[in-house]
Amino acid sequence: MAGAIERNKRFLTDLFAGPFPGHGIIMEPEPEEKPGPGDVVTSELPLDRWIDHSLRDYEMRLHYHEKTGDDSVPYIRAVTGTEFFAAAFGCPIHVYEDAALPPSARPLVCTAGEADALVEPGVDNPLFCRWLEFAEKLTRKAGSGVPVSVPDIQSAFDIAGLIWNKQDFFMAMIDTPDAVMRLVEKCHNLLAAFVKEFMRRFENVNLCHCPTAWAPPELGMWLSEDEAGSLSSEAFREFCLPSLVELSETFGGLFVHCCAAADHQYDNFRSIPNLRGLNRVFQEPGPRPAVEAFAGETVLIQAWLDEAAAIEMRGMARPGSRFLFNIAALPEDEAVATCERLRRRCDRP
Numbered sequence: 001m002a003g004a005i006e007r008n009k010r011f012l013t014d015l016f017a018g019p020f021p022g023h024g025i026i027m028e029p030e031p032e033e034k035p036g037p038g039d040v041v042t043s044e045l046p047l048d049r050w051i052d053h054s055l056r057d058y059e060m061r062l063h064y065h066e067k068t069g070d071d072s073v074p075y076i077r078a079v080t081g082t083e084f085f086a087a088a089f090g091c092p093i094h095v096y097e098d099a100a101l102p103p104s105a106r107p108l109v110c111t112a113g114e115a116d117a118l119v120e121p122g123v124d125n126p127l128f129c130r131w132l133e134f135a136e137k138l139t140r141k142a143g144s145g146v147p148v149s150v151p152d153i154q155s156a157f158d159i160a161g162l163i164w165n166k167q168d169f170f171m172a173m174i175d176t177p178d179a180v181m182r183l184v185e186k187c188h189n190l191l192a193a194f195v196k197e198f199m200r201r202f203e204n205v206n207l208c209h210c211p212t213a214w215a216p217p218e219l220g221m222w223l224s225e226d227e228a229g230s231l232s233s234e235a236f237r238e239f240c241l242p243s244l245v246e247l248s249e250t251f252g253g254l255f256v257h258c259c260a261a262a263d264h265q266y267d268n269f270r271s272i273p274n275l276r277g278l279n280r281v282f283q284e285p286g287p288r289p290a291v292e293a294f295a296g297e298t299v300l301i302q303a304w305l306d307e308a309a310a311i312e313m314r315g316m317a318r319p320g321s322r323f324l325f326n327i328a329a330l331p332e333d334e335a336v337a338t339c340e341r342l343r344r345r346c347d348r349p
Contacts, residue, residue, distance in 0.1 A: 023346040024324040029064040032057040068339040073214035075147035086162035107165040112179035147206040156188035156243040211303030220253025229260025266293040296320025
């Protein structure tokens, strides 16, 4: 098992930043039921309940990897909802009764003056301390050789968009753009400081929060840039791109998740240095524009798709295309058979 995982680490490292080893396939196991509503930083449940949940999830990922022979590197998922960084600034948190739904942040400010008055939190704030305590206990139980993942990571601009009431936030981009940039800078500073502290504390980390992939941390951090669909290309360059470029330069690369209608941002995404991977949730006209835009430059990580969709996208490949297919959860027997068929379709031994 350990030998197969080490081979997969080499395979994924090459897929993202080396000689092309073939398209990758990760089989998602059926999800582990959460112990209750919320997440580890919002729930009143003792940490042990969440630790048991994360360890069961890891054991299932390890089991699926062993059975399917896929390209995954099983790791401990210590994920949260999107509220994590906004809540550190003081945003109230909404926890849904449906335990399957992650918590979300409620806006905290409505005006430029209120945004400027926010104090930039440090990595010693109570929310971060609880999560880091959770991650430390997890790694002690699982062993230091098992990678542990980050919480949910939104971009600096997206965090600012959670903190500032959204309607007022977009108006402020026109009326008081400097105040918007000052809040984005505060969010950027906290985000970078947290990732550095996380990497300092833990020997074996996975910087991916979405989807369920792995890459060596030296290739860069991962984040969600979901407001990209709400912005013009010009606004994205002004308000979002500087932070993304700086994060890529600081951490040696960047992996981006984007589930917005953001095909018009592809030129902006391509201007990020060392954009290692892009995970898109496509709207019309589907994946073809991304396949054409990023062939030879960036791995397209496609998640929550079925076998037919993966085969269709594989057929769109251009010279230099690199894909990592993250197949939606299947029962074990179906996952084994699906992985075997996809390996043949991807010209893998």
